Amino acid sequence: MKFVDLGRQYQNYRQEIDSAIHEIIKESRFILGKPVEDLETALADYVKVSHAIGVGSGTDGLLLALMAMDLKPGEEVITTPFTFIATAEVIAFLKAKPVFVDINPKSFNLDTSEIRDTLAARQKAGARMRGILPVSLYGQCPDMDEINEIASEFGLVVIEDACQSFGARYKDRLSCGLSDIGVTSFFPSKPLGAYGDGGMVFTDDPEKADMIRCLRVHGQKARYQHEEIGLNARLDSIQAAIVLAKFAHFDDEIKARQEAAIHYSELINRKIPEIQTPEIMPERTSVYAQYTIRIPGGLRDQVAGFLKQEGIPFAIHYPNPVHLQPAFKGLGLGPGSFPHAERAAEEVLSLPMHAFITPEEQEIVIDCFERAIGVTWTKKLK
Numbered sequence: 001m002k003f004v005d006l007g008r009q010y011q012n013y014r015q016e017i018d019s020a021i022h023e024i025i026k027e028s029r030f031i032l033g034k035p036v037e038d039l040e041t042a043l044a045d046y047v048k049v050s051h052a053i054g055v056g057s058g059t060d061g062l063l064l065a066l067m068a069m070d071l072k073p074g075e076e077v078i079t080t081p082f083t084f085i086a087t088a089e090v091i092a093f094l095k096a097k098p099v100f101v102d103i104n105p106k107s108f109n110l111d112t113s114e115i116r117d118t119l120a121a122r123q124k125a126g127a128r129m130r131g132i133l134p135v136s137l138y139g140q141c142p143d144m145d146e147i148n149e150i151a152s153e154f155g156l157v158v159i160e161d162a163c164q165s166f167g168a169r170y171k172d173r174l175s176c177g178l179s180d181i182g183v184t185s186f187f188p189s190k191p192l193g194a195y196g197d198g199g200m201v202f203t204d205d206p207e208k209a210d211m212i213r214c215l216r217v218h219g220q221k222a223r224y225q226h227e228e229i230g231l232n233a234r235l236d237s238i239q240a241a242i243v244l245a246k247f248a249h250f251d252d253e254i255k256a257r258q259e260a261a262i263h264y265s266e267l268i269n270r271k272i273p274e275i276q277t278p279e280i281m282p283e284r285t286s287v288y289a290q291y292t293i294r295i296p297g298g299l300r301d302q303v304a305g306f307l308k309q310e311g312i313p314f315a316i317h318y319p320n321p322v323h324l325q326p327a328f329k330g331l332g333l334g335p336g337s338f339p340h341a342e343r344a345a346e347e348v349l350s351l352p353m354h355a356f357i358t359p360e361e362q363e364i365v366i367d368c369f370e371r372a373i374g375v376t377w378t379k380k381l382k
């Protein structure tokens with residue numbers, strides 16, 4: 001069994017993917033051009049935004065989004081400490097400062113009720129606040145309307161890190177089209193994944209779109225005419241063609257992932273009710289980039305050890321909150337700074353999840369899980 005079975009997905013779409021790759025090689029259009037434009041048009045239509053810009057990765061997309069808002073050294077951006085490092089890394093990379101707000105322990109996303117107080121305190125301290133960078137973790141959006149409202153009160157830009165949530169619904173809209181800029185990733189294991197790195201930036205703002213297009217090719221507007229200091233952050237054409245071939249099946253895959261999530265939750269609630277299954281907030285859907293549960297009582301690592309021994313694949317997203325990573329020690333934020341994020345890091349565990357997992361495989365996972373819980377619970381009682 002695999003955590004994400006990309007081989008099984010390939011077997012299902014083999015002809016479409018092979019012919020998409022061969023077409024690029026035959027045409028020898030390896031850099032930008034039609035394959036990237038076709039994907040940009042298809043995904044912009046899907047999300048219902050005016051501009052989609054293919055970039056080298058989700059990280060590149062976040063970096064370019066911050067560059068397009070002209071984030072300057074010393075300026076501050078609110079974000080979550082419970083995410084993949086890239087979210088905060090790009091802020092720090094531009095010599096700006098990530099200001100963390102703790103998460104809601106049910107959704108694992110930014111606790112919107114804390115953002116206002118943090119912003120007010122930072123403003124009082126004379127900080128130059130510029131933006132909010134919420135993450136739609138595990139495939140579910142935070143309360144984006146609330147975040148946009150707070151941002152407009154304080155005159156801030158909102159960039160949604162939608163690297164795990166492409167296809168997720170928030171009210172009647174889609175992730176990536178919920179704020180000034182949305183950024184997703186085509187990392188191979190993402191719900192819409194390439195066969196290498198890739199990403200896409202979405203915006204309705206024509207000026208920001210132009211700037212991102214310019215920055216992704218060395219700040220170039222006309223050939224060898226460099227208007228800005230940019231970088232090479234283009235979406236690879238072969239990756240664009242692969243993602244477009246997979247996109248034809250994307251809605252079916254989301255449905256399959258959601259059905260698999262329902263099946264997992266039913267099994268867990270029936271057999272091991274001590275375990276907290278994912279909660280989807282009102283008026284939202286999740287694309288289940290991860291199906292992530294919580295194992296309370298300090299038993300997560302023992303359960304993980306048992307699963308490993310039994311050959312059941314799993315992952316921990318994420319074992320260390322960002323503020324406790326050595327790379328961020330300069331911020332001076334020790335343990336206890338964000339208790340919900342720190343507790344989540346000790347309790348979460350993600351189970352195998354992809355559109356081709358079978359109910360039988362899920363039952364094997366949960367049976368093993370049940371045994372793991374039994375063993376660790378019994379050990380704890382001794």
Ligand SMILES: Cc1ncc(COP(=O)(O)O)c(C=O)c1O
Nearest residue numbers: 057058059084086087163185187
């Ligand atoms: C929340 C989040 N942000 C950013 C990224 C970075 O995306 P990429 O790996 O495409 O650079 C990822 C992907 O792993 C992610 O999960």
